[in-house]
Amino acid sequence: MLAKRIIPCLDVNAGRVVKGVNFVALRDAGDPVEIARRYDVQGADEITFLDITASSDERDIILHIIEAVASQVFIPLTVGGGVRAVTDVRRLLNAGADKVSMNTAAVNNPQLVADAAAKVGTQCIVVAIDAKQTSPGKWEVFTHGGRKNVGLDVIDWARQVQLLGAGEILLTSMDRDGTKSGFDLALTRAVADAVTIPVIASGGVGSLAHLADGVTQGRADAVLAASIFHYGEYTVREAKEYMRQQGVEVRL
Amino acid sequence: MNTMAMSVAVVDYGMGNLRSVAKAIEHVAPHASVRVTADAAEIAAANRVVVPGQGAMPDCMRELNERHLRDAVMRAAAEKPFLGICVGLQMLFGHAEEGDVMGLEVLAGRVPRFPQAAMVMPDGSRLKVPHMGWNQVRQSEAHRSHPLWDGIADETRFYFVHSYYVEPQDAVCIAGETTHGITFTSAIARENIFAVQFHPEKSAQAGLRLLENFMRWQP
Numbered sequence: 001m002l003a004k005r006i007i008p009c010l011d012v013n014a015g016r017v018v019k020g021v022n023f024v025a026l027r028d029a030g031d032p033v034e035i036a037r038r039y040d041v042q043g044a045d046e047i048t049f050l051d052i053t054a055s056s057d058e059r060d061i062i063l064h065i066i067e068a069v070a071s072q073v074f075i076p077l078t079v080g081g082g083v084r085a086v087t088d089v090r091r092l093l094n095a096g097a098d099k100v101s102m103n104t105a106a107v108n109n110p111q112l113v114a115d116a117a118a119k120v121g122t123q124c125i126v127v128a129i130d131a132k133q134t135s136p137g138k139w140e141v142f143t144h145g146g147r148k149n150v151g152l153d154v155i156d157w158a159r160q161v162q163l164l165g166a167g168e169i170l171l172t173s174m175d176r177d178g179t180k181s182g183f184d185l186a187l188t189r190a191v192a193d194a195v196t197i198p199v200i201a202s203g204g205v206g207s208l209a210h211l212a213d214g215v216t217q218g219r220a221d222a223v224l225a226a227s228i229f230h231y232g233e234y235t236v237r238e239a240k241e242y243m244r245q246q247g248v249e250v251r252l
Numbered sequence: 253m254n255t256m257a258m259s260v261a262v263v264d265y266g267m268g269n270l271r272s273v274a275k276a277i278e279h280v281a282p283h284a285s286v287r288v289t290a291d292a293a294e295i296a297a298a299n300r301v302v303v304p305g306q307g308a309m310p311d312c313m314r315e316l317n318e319r320h321l322r323d324a325v326m327r328a329a330a331e332k333p334f335l336g337i338c339v340g341l342q343m344l345f346g347h348a349e350e351g352d353v354m355g356l357e358v359l360a361g362r363v364p365r366f367p368q369a370a371m372v373m374p375d376g377s378r379l380k381v382p383h384m385g386w387n388q389v390r391q392s393e394a395h396r397s398h399p400l401w402d403g404i405a406d407e408t409r410f411y412f413v414h415s416y417y418v419e420p421q422d423a424v425c426i427a428g429e430t431t432h433g434i435t436f437t438s439a440i441a442r443e444n445i446f447a448v449q450f451h452p453e454k455s456a457q458a459g460l461r462l463l464e465n466f467m468r469w470q471p
Binding site for chain 2: 001002003004005040045070071072074075076093094095096097098120121122123124167168192193196197198199219221222251
């Protein structure tokens, strides 16, 4: 039976992991290669890099990072952030990424999803959706870190990106992101049930129970978290052991 | 071991993440000469051949033909240690539902898509397609002692990402099976050929072990 995936997410700025990483005996706390290796050893099922580099001069650094990680860490790598064109997708895949995630660019230009999927295959294309609840049972798509409502219903958009050729959806609740109060389970389940492609739940994880809930109640295929792993609260292995106790199929 | 015995060609027909495959092989066989190549002569000269693959089967077959690599791949499949990965497994078979194209027909069988109907669970939830993530491979009785399974426990999880699977006509070649709604063939073995639906280059220790086994294999 297919295991539910646990995916640590690293924010990378100009080649450095920026959110505090609290591994014991880490030689270089900001080194993406060393951190990725630690997560691999802990049993992470994939690793996602979110490139938050603002300066366009430093954009290509992520390519070198991915190249370095891919030569030492043999699990799937997803990269998001700053992807605007099919050539960006190609360059990231050629550097060693397995999947490329797009968010604002997909909203601004849905054809990009179709073009990229046609070029490199559906399985390499992840569409990230930032969702905010706007009324009971209704969520809308936001960009710019949750500041801009683009006027799209999340469920409609999820179905549309599937049709366009996305192979996976990374769904983040902007209401929950950073709150440590758990995933928006109603949102997660609504999207997971609306599409036939895998859905990764993100935003709000503060405990191991939250991770398990995302799968058991939210019906997510994978769960993504940053801070609970980065600050050494839990290891990926502890998360998996807990999920297994809850009856969730995991790779241990 | 002489260097000739350690040359491996990773066939480049423009599809998928070839660098990852080459990197993983270099990792397990640091002294091997690993070439990512679209040159038929180089493929012919290599002692071992890996055919990776990602994306759509019609595109893969078209690229293979346009780059005049079809014969080189067919010859490799006939005579030297040959590892097919993902679409590199699928293209060994015949008719592919995806794009309604024919594969190389090295093995008899077809390549259908996961049937939607089999994907709905009793609680109403749905198994997703692509089949993406870590799933178990049950090694078949007939091939459990195959050198490529050496040191890899039965039911070990490997990383998969695909929407189509192979359905061999002759079950004798089935080296491994996996369940995702339906039970499908996830590894095949015949003489000098071993091919897998999962991605050993992305399957952590178990995948590296399989690649290491391939590099040592003397069929």
